[in-house]
């Protein structure tokens with residue numbers, strides 16, 4: 001009887017441990033923790049030598065995003081003196097807000113947010129400010145009444161990216177002797193209300209507005225994903241028979257657009273039916289630039305971890321730093337892409 005009781009207690013303990021391991025915060029052996037939005041408040045280790053950084057990521061919608069996450073995870077390691085709590089918000093702003101509140105209650109040293117959309121941040125940023133936790137924005141921006149609600153921002157000049165795309169098209173059409181022809185354009189847009197979608201749209205339109213013969217037939221939301229872009233592209237090909245240019249606001253959507261165009265029996269590229277303009281410049285897309293399928297790929301640099309760290313270091317040591325920090329980026333087309341391809345790691 002006593003033995004059976006011992007057996008039951010051990011069994012219950014094992015099952016409880018298995019259950020705890022399968023839910024909630026997963027504190028890895030390397031000193032980092034991954035939180036899901038359902039997870040309970042995790043314990044931060046009693047290691048006063050480690051700087052605790054809570055990072056709230058958009059999701060894992062694109063190759064770019066995965067590279068951005070890896071950049072953060074490779075920067076904020078135990079070896080480098082950090083304890084990283086990483087939260088994947090799965091494309092929902094409400095999850096991001098919950099994660100920030102959790103970071104505040106965990107009393108992290110710094111909060112890093114890649115905001116899904118620009119609006120809706122005032123209240124939670126005020127809560128972080130009241131708790132005296134510096135907030136560093138990464139990648140995208142926020143639209144707040146008081147810029148003092150965040151400490152610094154690191155990311156891309158999305159307007160310039162869009163403008164560069166428009167200027168490439170301007171030059172391309174000129175070289176092909178098509179600058180006076182009517183050009184029919186469709187746009188595959190990223191997440192509605194995100195800085196990348198807003199900036200790239202405005203930047204491209206700043207050039208398009210100068211050309212009365214550029215006709216933007218439709219701007220379709222495709223959430224930065226291949227599947228949604230393929231669906232939207234198919235729909236638009238059915239609706240507009242003469243699409244000359246597709247402006248696709250990230251590479252993942254471009255892959256979906258190519259599939260849709262080719263499945264409709266059309267071709268892409270310089271000698272093809274449709275000219276493609278893309279953003280991000282991930283390896284697979286740059287190979288398509290080299291192959292002549294994508295006309296131009298405007299880089300969006302995801303390797304932002306070291307830039308975020310330099311701000312944290314400046315705060316730790318009381319060094320000066322800029323509030324707005326643009327990461328370096330360039331534009332890739334057939335003539336220059338091959339020399340950069342061997343170095344592209346994502």
Ligand code: AHR
Nearest residue numbers: 062064065196224250300
């Ligand atoms: O905010 C950057 C954008 O978000 C990238 O272009 C896209 O791929 C990502 O998901």
